[in-house]
Amino acid sequence: xxxxxxxxxxxxxxxxxxxxxxxxxxxTEKFAKARAAQALWAGRTVEERVAxxxxxxxxxxxxxxxxxxxxxxxxxxxxxxxxxxxNGARTRIGFFVEQSAKHLATETVFEAPGxxxxxxxxxxxxxxxxxxxxxxxxVGVNAVIPALxxxxxxxxxxxxxSTLTGLRIAALLHEAGVPKEVFATIVxxxxxxxxxxxxxxxxxxxxGSVGTGRRIRKAVADRFIASGFELGGKDPxxxxxxxxxxxxxxxxxxxxxxxxxxxxxxxxxxxxxxxxFDKFVDRFVAEVKSFKMGSPTENGVYLGPLTRxxxxxxxxxxxxxxxxxxAKLLTxxxxxxxxxxxxxxxxxxxxxxxxxxxxxxxxxxxxxxQKVANDxxxxxxxxxxxxxxxxxxYTPNAKRAHDLLARVNAGSAYWNCCDRVxxxxxxxxxxxxxxxxxxxxxxxxxxTKPKAYHxxx
Ligand code: NAD
Numbered sequence: 371x372x373x374x375x376x377x378x379x380x381x382x383x384x385x386x387x388x389x390x391x392x393x394x395x396x397x398t399e400k401f402a403k404a405r406a407a408q409a410l411w412a413g414r415t416v417e418e419r420v421a422x423x424x425x426x427x428x429x430x431x432x433x434x435x436x437x438x439x440x441x442x443x444x445x446x447x448x449x450x451x452x453x454x455x456x457n458g459a460r461t462r463i464g465f466f467v468e469q470s471a472k473h474l475a476t477e478t479v480f481e482a483p484g485x486x487x488x489x490x491x492x493x494x495x496x497x498x499x500x501x502x503x504x505x506x507x508x509v510g511v512n513a514v515i516p517a518l519x520x521x522x523x524x525x526x527x528x529x530x531x532s533t534l535t536g537l538r539i540a541a542l543l544h545e546a547g548v549p550k551e552v553f554a555t556i557v558x559x560x561x562x563x564x565x566x567x568x569x570x571x572x573x574x575x576x577x578g579s580v581g582t583g584r585r586i587r588k589a590v591a592d593r594f595i596a597s598g599f600e601l602g603g604k605d606p607x608x609x610x611x612x613x614x615x616x617x618x619x620x621x622x623x624x625x626x627x628x629x630x631x632x633x634x635x636x637x638x639x640x641x642x643x644x645x646x647f648d649k650f651v652d653r654f655v656a657e658v659k660s661f662k663m664g665s666p667t668e669n670g671v672y673l674g675p676l677t678r679x680x681x682x683x684x685x686x687x688x689x690x691x692x693x694x695x696x697a698k699l700l701t702x703x704x705x706x707x708x709x710x711x712x713x714x715x716x717x718x719x720x721x722x723x724x725x726x727x728x729x730x731x732x733x734x735x736x737x738x739x740q741k742v743a744n745d746x747x748x749x750x751x752x753x754x755x756x757x758x759x760x761x762x763x764y765t766p767n768a769k770r771a772h773d774l775l776a777r778v779n780a781g782s783a784y785w786n787c788c789d790r791v792x793x794x795x796x797x798x799x800x801x802x803x804x805x806x807x808x809x810x811x812x813x814x815x816x817x818t819k820p821k822a823y824h825x826x827x
Contacts, residue, residue: 371561375530380446380675381666381710389533391558394565397525400554401569404523405496407551412493412521416471419519426546427463430456430507433542437507439667441535445503446675446711447629448666459507463515465793466814470519473814476823486825491818493521494596495572500563500586501536502577503529503677504632504733509577509600510539512797512808513817514553517575518543520817523552527566529578530559531677564589571595573817577634580731580802598806598816601799602731603759604638606752607788608742608774609650610765611643618764618786619653625762625788627661627715630673631735632681634803635760637788639728640739641748647741651719654739655700658715663706675710676734682713685734688727689716692738697721702735723754731757745774753779758800762788781807 375389392400411419430437438452447455473491480487499513506528517524528536540555556562560582567574567589573596576586583599590597607622625637642650666674676682682705689703702716713735721728721738728738742748752761762784763774775783781798784790791797796807807813 371565372530372559375533375557375559377444377534379443380677380679383709383711386443387534389557392556392562392565397556397562397565398569400525400551400556401496401566403551404525404554407549408493408496408521408523411518411523411549411552414521416474416519416521419521420467420470422547423463423515423519424467426543426548427460427467429542429546430460430463433538437535437538440538441506441532442666442674444534445506445532445677446666447677448671448674451629455505455507459511462508462511462793462809465809466515466519469811470516470814473811474520474818484827486823486827488823488825490821490823491520491815492821494817494819495522496525497522497573497575497596497817498525498527498566498569498571500527500566500574500576500578501529501532503531504629504634506532506535507539508791510536512600512813513575513577513598514539514543516808516814517573517817518548518553520814522573522817523554525554525556525566525571527556527558527563533557573597575808575816576600583804596816596819598808599799599804600634600797600808601802601804602733602757603634603636603799603803604729604731604755604757605635605760605762605780605788606639606641606755607637607762607764607784608748608752609640609642609646610745610763610767610770611645612766613646613764615646615649615653619650620657622764622788623654623657626737627658627673627735628789630676630713631737632677632733633789635782635789635791636733637737637762638732639752640737641742641751642739643748644741644743647739651700651717651739655717658701658717661715663712663715665710673712673715673735675712677711679711681734682711685713685716685732685736688725688730688732689718689736692718692721692725692727695722695725697725697727697738723751729755745770749774749777753777756802759803760784760788762786
């Protein structure tokens with residue numbers, strides 16, 4: 371098991387801090403304390419727990435600049451994007467604060483003389499939340515906040531690449547009034563995560579890669595516990611011939627390159643109709659060339675370093691594979707000069723589905739743009755994937771968009787937008803993109819177990 375965690379600034383490659391990791395003994399102790407403290411937490415009213423979470427949101431606001439700096443220092447995203455993330459987390463928390471009591475209230479579903487039937491939503495008990503680094507506030511909030519509001523104790527394992535942020539989230543939750551034992555944090559890597567999933571949790575909620583998702587699903591397979599898996603994506607958009615290229619190409623470029631392409635719902639494949647292909651590609655590449663790359667703390671920088679050094683090799687191997695198989699590189703194609711884990715924003719055309727760049731998650735600043743002849747071919751290409759997180763269609767024609775989106779195999783369907791999450795809608799992947807839902811009323815109830823009351827008088 372990892373004993374020391376080095377927190378490295380990906381923009382400078384310098385070690386910011388070295389943290390001691392949790393041990394098997396400390397994980398077991400946190401587990402036992404959380405288990406013991408949960409009933410008291412669940413015994414408070416939903417309104418009391420919601421008020422504590424609302425206070426946490428205020429603390430995010432009052433500490434925003436410092437939180438954003440810490441986030442940027444460990445994951446490398448431009449400071450403004452870190453600020454956006456903290457603000458985005460507050461919006462999501464606002465949804466949970468406003469809606470939780472309604473969806474957690476006991477429902478009377480049948481009433482007749484002498485007989486009443488009700489559904490009560492009880493907390494699961496002790497939930498393990500294992501999280502990714504790319505949006506630690508957003509993916510953290512998706513699980514941690516509804517779990518706590520529902521009355522669960524939570525053991526939270528932030529990613530080894532965003533642990534300082536994870537520890538700040540914990541400190542602010544405690545400051546807001548969540549008892550320390552009710553929200554415990556585990557420091558470490560996959561070895562600590564694995565120790566956590568070996569304990570008798572009542573639910574495990576994971577955000578991360580498909581490979582780790584599979585390992586965790588297997589680890590808990592012989593226990594009938596609640597689980598949620600928010601995994602990777604290879605999200606496509608289809609650009610019809612009737613769009614305004616001037617408007618659409620820059621918007622999609624942002625959907626590809628925001629956060630350096632390190633979003634589960636980043637656009638990772640673009641299909642464009644032949645009639646506007648060249649015009650679209652020219653406008654798209656011009657936009658990409660206008661992106662400023664540099665130190666994430668510098669004003670106006672849109673592309674910082676990647677968070678993990680090794681991702682540059684994954685991206686390079688996809689680019690090399692594509693070029694070897696006939697793709698044309700229009701810009702980028704290699705790591706940028708260090709120090710720092712920088713990779714040039716990369717655009718490829720003449721791509722096809724024999725290339726890994728069109729099939730495997732890139733999770734970086736690279737995109738393939740493929741020509742399609744008609745709507746049917748576009749749908750065939752979009753659905754030719756082992757993933758199914760989001761898919762988008764760009765056309766001013768509402769009926770056409772509606773018909774196309776009804777045919778995509780994805781948890782989220784976008785008309786004239788991309789790379790977007792709303793707290794009012796369920797966030798869920800299909801196929802290898804995951805199982806279960808966060809956000810929306812489904813994501814509130816995901817952290818509960820129903821009890822059916824048959825009341826005969
Ligand atoms: P990862 O799978 O490497 O790690 C995720 C977490 O799992 C980390 O905290 C890690 O320490 C832990 N872990 C690793 N091995 C473990 C094990 N055997 N048992 C228990 N825990 C273990 O993923 P990552 O690099 O942090 O995240 C990137 C991935 O997450 C991408 O594929 C991205 O698409 C996906 N993601 C999905 C969503 C979504 O909502 N669908 C959101 C954000 C990120």
